[in-house]
Amino acid sequence: MTSACADYPFAAILGQEQMVLALLLTAVNPAIGGVVVRGQKGTAKSTAARALGALLPPGEDGGKAPFVTLPLGATEDMVIGSLDLEAAIANGEVRFQPGLLARAHGGVLYIDEVNLLDDHLVDGILGAAESGVNRVEREGQSRAHAARFVLVGTMNPEEGELRPQFLDRFGLAVAVEGAADPETRVALMRLREEFDRDGHAFAQRFAAQQQVLRQRLAQARRQLPEVSVPRRLLAFIAEICQRNHVAGHRADIVIERAARAHAAWNGRAEVTADDILAVAPMALLHRMRDANPDMPPPPPPPPPSDEDEPEEDEEDGQGDHKGQDDHTGQDEPPPPAEDESPQPPPASPPEDEVQAVGAPFPVRRLQNEGTDRMLRTGSGRRSSTRSATRQGRYVKSTPRRARDDLALDATIRAAAPHQRQRRQESPSPLAIHIRPGDIREKVRERRVGNLLLFAVDGSGSMGAQKRMSETKAAIMSLLMDAYQKRDRVAMVVFRGQSAQVVLPPTGSVERAARLLADLPVGGRTPLSSGLEETSKLLDQARRRDPHVLPLVLVLTDGRANAGLGDGPPHEEALRVAAALGQRHPQARFVVVDTEAPGMIRLELARKLALALGADYLGTGDLRAEDLISLAKEHQSW
């Protein structure tokens, strides 16, 4: 007999101390502002978050505290609340039907895969979480109700990051990963086996421990208001935050609240440095200023004024910090590729050498990610767009008629208040009288992945000084980005006598990556041919989807030396480039100059960019932060 994983007892969760602690602390003190659990798949993230629901102490009114799950497919009206359909139709009464935010009041709002949640929902939730009040202004209703809840989210960072504002709303963040020792894994398998065999008996076995947790939680909650923080420790908290350059003051506040919860959880009435050190990493993990949320936590802070702190407390705290260190650091921007690839001396690369892919790095955003007003088809997550087909998430409704995509709920809501009167005017077998003016259509939204087209110079000159290795690193980084945004990718390589479409447009970013690794360099530079192939690919892409927004990255040092005709290859390439740019106004071009810095630079790639009407970047520029502004200059994108 299988049982829903919601039934897995919290007490039966093995290991994952940080996650367990963070969840318990927010339950002790909801003012902490919730937890986001980040980690690989299959690490009991969701199981733990759901299991917390069974432990929550009763709400203010003495009833069971709500544990509300927000599904990814929820529509806006259901989250913030809307007109009660049935009441409106049956009695012509305008009554408010509370949404998920109202239901979560006094309890937990749980969002699985929170990083995949649509932005429009995020905004509504953020607003309420921030103010503790949910304001509804829609369908002729204007009202506000209290919505204080603990936000618990789980996410797998592989699938993309959360917006920093949203991330900051979570008081604590913890990172989880699988157990590294076989014995723990065996114990986990046994637990799971037992649970799967008879979930009910399993729950029974842990009932006593569950009860202990529940009582301890209730006790801690009662004690919380009395827990005080010594003044010198407040300064200590401030120092921790300062040292780690966290933005804003939320971290300070969260640490203070969490430390008090930690003290209460341990039955103490006064916060110690130990409490602070135990919770600080969880409050800092996602707030470090230097962008990358997986950054290693702070170096251990200096000892607080040492009057009455036992020495060993200190050590414990440091131990915690180290524990964090083990996990993180993996997403840190690695130094440029130098290490691994055994390279021949740079002077004269042999023909058709395959250079290894350098270490990838996070790329800055390549374009505006706002919603545009145009109707498009497609699927992906780089830019969101209103959807022209019936595909996509039903976001909200509109009285404007464009398609036959009826938003029934909204239509009925529009018609509802008039039912009584209309019923009197004209009898009908239908329960609802709907007039054309009531009709609402669905507004759907979906993210459109763009086409990312790489035109890569594979000529011999790219082999010099590991240029190809760095170029590959740049492409790889863009591919990682493309993966998260669900872009389609294509690749043209020009080397020797001609250009080749090595990868027609595909959703398989992995295939592109594999090809990239095996991409050899050698031979001459048929730049014109490369640009022509690119043009053909763009034509094809436009035929497939007239609204496609391709992003073309030309990675070359610009040293064209093999032409299509008889003229100087370089001049020819510039002519072809100009034509390409004009022919495809919908595409955005970026020339990435792979010429090594420091040498006497010919800046041929810069001329190419000029002819193409393209942005010009060095490979090093790809990793900088200011690309966003560059993208914004391009209103056309």
Added chain:
Amino acid sequence: MVNPSGARAVYPFVAIVGQEALKKSLILNVIDPSLSGVLIRGEKGTAKSTAVRALAALLPEIDVVEGCPFQSDPHDRRAMAPDARARFDAGERLPVQRRKARVVELPISATEDRVIGTLDLEHALKEGAKRIEPGLLATANRGILYVDEVNLLDDHVVDVLLDSAAMGVNTIEREGISFTHPARFTLVGTMNPEEGELRPQLLDRFGLCVHVEGLSSPEDRVEVVKRRAAFERDADAFAAQWREQTETLGADIAAAMARHPMVEAEDSILLDIAKRSLAMGVDGHRADIVMLKTAKALAAWHGRDTVVAADVDEAATLALPHRMRRRPFEDVVR
């Protein structure tokens, strides 16, 4: 036999030539539905879809609450949709219908509403009351949800699918409806890797993964063509010709299912599994759990009450390949 894909005759499972790994992975999922599915990777025309559709005939019979669109289990209160549960709690004797578990196909063009369920239009207009029109997740509850070309599925549909595959529950919060019903299904997907990979998160939801290729021996290929021709000439006669073998397989599966709850694994086996996972660098613990379940199902299939090392070997080939730890393309970057 219920076959929602139409009245078309179904090619018998046992008549599929070769593709042993594919067939076995499907059978294992019948023996233990909590294995949570198979991802079948391979080129076109390798009997992927045929095998999945044929599987319907081999599925066990289940008890459902008659007329319940959510396939509520009349014997387990927790596996009931709200309506059935309310009736159960009120002391009503729920009408039981015994029928085969189903294979439900999710077309890649399916909209989100269709998948998770939506407001029942007719009911709303006629009665002025809201009622849910169940989606594919409701139909697939306690059966198999089959997604052909799963890698081409729309992103937001994948999100929804992940959501309910993870919880075994489908939560609807849309269009004025707030509703939750059980949605435990075995996810079977096929894909051609040339057309794009799956997101790791979704990949991980498939218990097992098999690669299928075209058959390499000319004799086998000839046999495929012959059988196909025979099937197309007279499907009923073809089915009759294979009936005996189909029945034998059905009996074998039934025996394995009966034995399955008794299968035990010693600590040394579990340790072996854990070490394999660690050596392969998988994410999280799902690989361990699935490997153990697979090994147990294999033991039951082979008529044993204890898991042996060979079971683990075989389980590893099915449960590990798609779970190696890597960021989206770490294997390539190295």
